[in-house]
Amino acid sequence: MLKICVIGLGYVGLPICLKLAKNFSTIGYDTNSKRIDSLKIGIDHNEEFKKKDIKIKNLIFSKKIEDLHKCNFYIVCVPTPITFSKKPDLRYIEKSFKLLSKILKKGDIIVLESTVYPGVTEAFIKKLEKKTKLINNYDFSTCYSPERINPGDKNRNLNNINKILAYEGKDEKVKKLIFNVYKKLSKKLIFSKNIKEAETAKGIENIQRDLNIALFNEILIICNKLKLNFNEVVRLASTKWNFMNFSPGLVGGHCLPVDPYYLTYIAKKRGYKSKVTLSGRDVNNDMKEYVINFANSVIKISKVKKDKIKICIVGLTYKYGVTDTRNSQKIEILKYFKKKFKHTKGFDPFFKTTDKLNNDELKKYDFFIFLTKGPKFKNIANLLDNKKIIDPFCYYSN
Numbered sequence: 001m002l003k004i005c006v007i008g009l010g011y012v013g014l015p016i017c018l019k020l021a022k023n024f025s026t027i028g029y030d031t032n033s034k035r036i037d038s039l040k041i042g043i044d045h046n047e048e049f050k051k052k053d054i055k056i057k058n059l060i061f062s063k064k065i066e067d068l069h070k071c072n073f074y075i076v077c078v079p080t081p082i083t084f085s086k087k088p089d090l091r092y093i094e095k096s097f098k099l100l101s102k103i104l105k106k107g108d109i110i111v112l113e114s115t116v117y118p119g120v121t122e123a124f125i126k127k128l129e130k131k132t133k134l135i136n137n138y139d140f141s142t143c144y145s146p147e148r149i150n151p152g153d154k155n156r157n158l159n160n161i162n163k164i165l166a167y168e169g170k171d172e173k174v175k176k177l178i179f180n181v182y183k184k185l186s187k188k189l190i191f192s193k194n195i196k197e198a199e200t201a202k203g204i205e206n207i208q209r210d211l212n213i214a215l216f217n218e219i220l221i222i223c224n225k226l227k228l229n230f231n232e233v234v235r236l237a238s239t240k241w242n243f244m245n246f247s248p249g250l251v252g253g254h255c256l257p258v259d260p261y262y263l264t265y266i267a268k269k270r271g272y273k274s275k276v277t278l279s280g281r282d283v284n285n286d287m288k289e290y291v292i293n294f295a296n297s298v299i300k301i302s303k304v305k306k307d308k309i310k311i312c313i314v315g316l317t318y319k320y321g322v323t324d325t326r327n328s329q330k331i332e333i334l335k336y337f338k339k340k341f342k343h344t345k346g347f348d349p350f351f352k353t354t355d356k357l358n359n360d361e362l363k364k365y366d367f368f369i370f371l372t373k374g375p376k377f378k379n380i381a382n383l384l385d386n387k388k389i390i391d392p393f394c395y396y397s398n
Ligand SMILES: NC(=O)c1ccc[n+]([C@@H]2O[C@H](COP(=O)([O-])OP(=O)(O)OC[C@H]3O[C@@H](n4cnc5c(N)ncnc54)[C@H](O)[C@@H]3O)[C@@H](O)[C@H]2O)c1
Pocket: 007, 008, 009, 010, 011, 012, 013, 029, 030, 031, 032, 035, 077, 078, 079, 080, 092, 093, 095, 096, 113, 114, 115, 116, 146, 147, 148, 149, 150, 151, 254, 255
């Protein structure tokens, strides 16, 4: 009988776990005791799911390895961040494969969902074979299925996102089993026979998006230097049939500021220094400085005394609609202004620790620096006198 274990219950692992638990006997495993304890009582601190979604009959949450021995289908969804020097940090994958080496048995299937660079799955499987003396695609099977979930996106979710399944084995029964599990997750499954190609495909999806945003950030800066209306320039360019429109902004979160470094790392190891990908990263990393300089140039000409200036930073989580502040340059911008002006506050309706902004509060501040694009922020901007709005990305100005 199929018994699934999802390893790592974060933004990626929890939705997978909840969906599969509706169809299969499932264990959600995480090394974070707090995460397990709160999920057991139906609380998702990422605020993506409600109690009624989490309490599922066949689902057990556990942090104990003893509970996993009966499992035979493992889905690994652990983090893959970068180190301080922007190199891939594979610590969590290492740890989860160490766990697998203790419990793996003949007939088991492993699916890696975490974003990695080409060759990582193969390297960890080789280590696993060495430790367990079991042979991949013979005693056990491996699949790589890069995750494309987009937190905060109500239209694109697990149900309607196409999912890649890279399986190099030739066992049709295993392939069918993987298909049968994953068809409960996604309506459209795309098989690949090459894990490294699927690992690379995931990398370039995020690199492309990062680069497109970087280009628009660069156009924004140039328009600003030339004192041109950015939105009008883009509106005109958009009338050409093949012009693609993107929004400039602060790139944050767990994917875009991280994944490009995975591919450029392995490219460098093979003797190629990625130029385009890394320059896009540089542009996006520097946008924090752009925002600070932009805001300072507006504040500088204000008549209010420096020690009296009250500033509100609007938008703190890495993008609209999510509670996640990982790699959010907005938090760093908030810290900068808090240091510079003692009356600085951050506001974000999606970030629970900030207070509400009521009408009285709105009157208190001299400036509102808008860092996120979206309807809830537009509503605030609509209530304000234009002179109070600092809009570095031209989200709310024409
Ligand atoms: N968040 C996204 O939008 C997104 C989208 C696509 C792909 N991804 C990729 O999916 C992977 C997971 O990302 P995430 O955002 O879900 O991360 P996350 O930080 O939200 O969650 C990871 C979970 O794994 C747990 N964990 C860490 N080490 C573990 C271990 N050894 N055993 C068991 N549990 C462990 C953590 O406690 C945490 O709960 C990453 O590779 C990421 O790049 C993320």
